[in-house]
Amino acid sequence: MTDRKNVYLFSKKTEEIEQKILEFRELGRKYGFKLVDHPKDANIIASFGGDGTFLQALQKTGFREDALYIGVNDGEFGFYTDFSIHDPDRIELAMQSDMVEVLRYPTLEVTTDDGQKFHCLNELSIRSNIIKTFVIDVYVDGLYFETFRGDGLLVSTPTGSTAYNKSLGGAIVDPKLPSMQLTEMASVNNNRYRTLGSPLVMGKERELTLKIVQDGNDHPIVGIDNEAMGIRHSHELHVKVSDRVVKTLRMKDNLFYHKVKRSFL
Known part of the structure; x- marks a missing residue:
């Protein structure tokens, strides 16, 4: 991090975190780091909170490709937060040693039928906004694949595979595999509607198209990571693995499989 010294802080607003940030500011000054007031002036963006x-922080700062993102957790380590506000010694070690490395996480690019583009690091979810199933035609590279009826569909990144996707029975995917995974939410399978019935992992070169069939349930809830997006009257979504990556800092002793084991085993 010797060539990166301008830091923008993004944090949960709690008394404990605010107090800890004051301590970390002093630590940063010791090693020549400077706080900036706007993310565009930063080459390091540090989030204080959970995953x-x-x-x-990614959504609010526009998925900066020229910045390094660092996650500092207010509790246990997360999948994106390699540091803890309760362990300043580990953060100081990262500031002064070669025990850290930069990871490049793949993201998804989502395009609506009116041309809006979004990026996500975890997942895209599309769900019915009323207590009723809805229908989506699924295309892969423009080829009709299946017609889905159910509660919704989820498209996750490899890092997002351990979150909502896993709770739906999806596979955990190594982040070193640039890919996306399509997972069903409570699909209806009968003589009229037939789906694959299992998660589908697709490579980086694939493009997924989700077309919402207009049958009276025309305004689904579209989620990008952990935020519901204000998308209305959009009947078609195009999803692919983006060329844009998120650069994050982690300690070399905290591999992805350490995180999986710590969280689930």
Whole structure:
């Protein structure tokens, strides 16, 4: 991090975190780091909170490709937060040693039928906004694949595979595999509607198209990471693995499989 010294802080607003940030400011000054007031002036963006705060920091700062993102957790380590506000020694070690490395996480690019573009690090979810199933035609690279009826569909990144996707029975995917995974939410399978019935992992070169069939349930809830998006009257979503990556800092002794084991085993 020797060539990165301008830091923008994004945090949950709690008394404990605010107090800890004051301590870390002093630590940063010791090693020549400077706080900036706007993310555009930063080459390091540090989030203080959990994985949800880290995802919000990405959305609010526009998925900066020229910045390094660092997650500092207010509790246990998360999948995106390699540091803790309760362990300043580990943060100081990262500031002065070669025990850290930069990871490049793949993201998804989502395009609506009116041309709006979004990025997400965890997942795209599309769900019915009323207590009723809805229908989506699924296309892969423009080829009709299946017609889904159910509560919704989820498209996750490899890092997002351990979150909502896992709770739906999806596979955990190594982040070193640039890919996306389509997972069903309570699909209806009968003589009229037939789906694959299992998660589908697709490579980086694939493009997924989700077309909402107009049958009276025309305004689904579209979620990008942990935020519901204000998308209305959009009947078609195009999803692919983006060329844009998120650069994050982690300690070399905290691999992805350490995180999986710590969280689930």
